[in-house]
Ligand SMILES: Nc1ncnc2c1ncn2[C@@H]1O[C@H](COP(=O)(O)OP(=O)(O)OP(=O)(O)O)[C@@H](O)[C@H]1O
C-alpha cells in the first residue's frame with residue numbers, strides 16, 4: 015500500500031494520505047498512527063514536576079474521578095484551587111503527565127496571571143495555546159492562520175487536554191477558552207487558581223477540587239529530602255524538624271524553601287534561622303503570599319490585616335460585629351478572603367499562621383523603626399513604647 019506523508023505549508027502540521035484505500039483500512043491506519051503518535055508523544059511531552067514528589071498518587075486518584083477519564087462523549091472543565099504554595103501547579107503537571115497521551119493534542123499554559131499582565135500578554139498566551147494545540151512549529155501568529163473561524167473549525171474536531179495554570183481573572187478564561195464546547199468532545203480543560211469564586215461564578219466549570227496540605231508524615235519526608243537528602247531527619251535534628259513541620263502546617267512551598275535553606279547547616283544555624291522565621295517569614299515565602307494580598311481591593315486588604323493582627327481564631331460573630339463598625343462591607347470582604355483561600359471559617363475565623371505572619375510583616379514594614387507610625391499595633395511592647403513615648407500617629 016502506498017502512503018504519502020507531507021508537511022502542510024500553511025500550518026506546519028504533519029499529514030498522512032492513503033490513496034485508494036477503503037474506509038475500514040483508513041480507520042485502521044488512522045488508529046495505528048494515533049498509537050505511534052501517542053507513544054512518541056508519551057516520551058517527549060512530559061513536564062518536570064517536583065524534585066522530590068510526595069503524595070501525588072493519592073491526589074491524582076481523587077482528581078481522576080472529577081476528570082471523568084474514559085468519557086469521550088463530553089467535554090469537562092475542572093477547577094483546582096487552594097492557598098498559595100499548596101501544590102496546585104504541581105498536581106496539574108502530574109495530571110498532564112499522567113493522562114496527556116490520551117488526547118490528540120495537549121497544552122500546559124503556565125503563569126497565566128503573570129503573562130496576562132504584560133503588554134499584549136493575553137494575545138501571547140492565545141498564540142501559545144493555539145500554536146501548541148494545532149501543533150504548529152515556530153512562531154504562531156493569530157492573524158496568519160485563516161481567522162478565528164478557521165481556528166474554531168480546526169479545534170472543534172480535536173480532543174484536547176488544556177491546562178491553564180494560575181488564572182486570577184475571569185477575562186483570562188474568557189480570552190483563552192471562551193466556550194468550552196468549542197473543543198472536540200472528550201476534551202478536558204483544567205484550571206488552577208487561588209480564587210475559588212473564579213470557578214463558581216461562571217457556569218462552565220463542572221467540578222472543583224481543593225488541594226489540601228500534606229499530612230505530617232508526608233511533610234517530614236518532603237522537608238527531609240530537601241534538608242538532609244534522605245526521607246527522614248538525621249537523629250540530632252529530629253526535634254528541630256518537628257518544629258519546622260509545625261510551622262509549615264503542611265504547605266509544600268514552605269517545606270521546600272526551608273528545607274533547601276537549612277541544608278548542610280549546623281544546629282546553631284537552624285536555631286537562629288528558626289528564631290528569625292518565627293518573627294517574619296522567609297522572603298521567598300513572603301513574596302509568594304504577598305501576591306494574594308496585592309490582588310485584594312482596599313477594603314479587603316484592611317480586613318485581611320485586621321484579621322492577621324487581631325482576630326485570627328476568634329468567633330465569626332465577634333469578628334463580623336467589630337469589623338462591621340469599622341469597615342463598610344465586612345461580610346462581603348470576609349467572603350472574598352475565603353474565596354481567595356486566605357482564610358477559612360465555620361464558627362471561627364482561621365488564617366494560616368504564615369499568612370498571619372505575612373500580614374503582620376506588611377504592617378511592620380509600614381514603618382519598621384517607629385511602631386507609632388504603623389496602622390496597627392498588636393505587640394504589647396510596641397503598644398507600651400508608643401504610649402510611653404507618646405509617638406502615636408493620628409490617622410484621618
Ligand atoms: N506533592 C508535592 N511533592 C513535592 N513537592 C511539592 C508538592 N507539591 C508542591 N511541591 C513543591 O512546592 C512548591 C510550591 O508548589 P506549587 O508551585 O505547585 O504551588 P501552587 O499551589 O501552584 O502555588 P501558587 O498559588 O503560588 O501558584 C514547589 O516548589 C513544588 O515543587
Ligand SMILES: [Mg+2]
Nearest residue numbers: 102103104180
Ligand atoms: Mg501555581
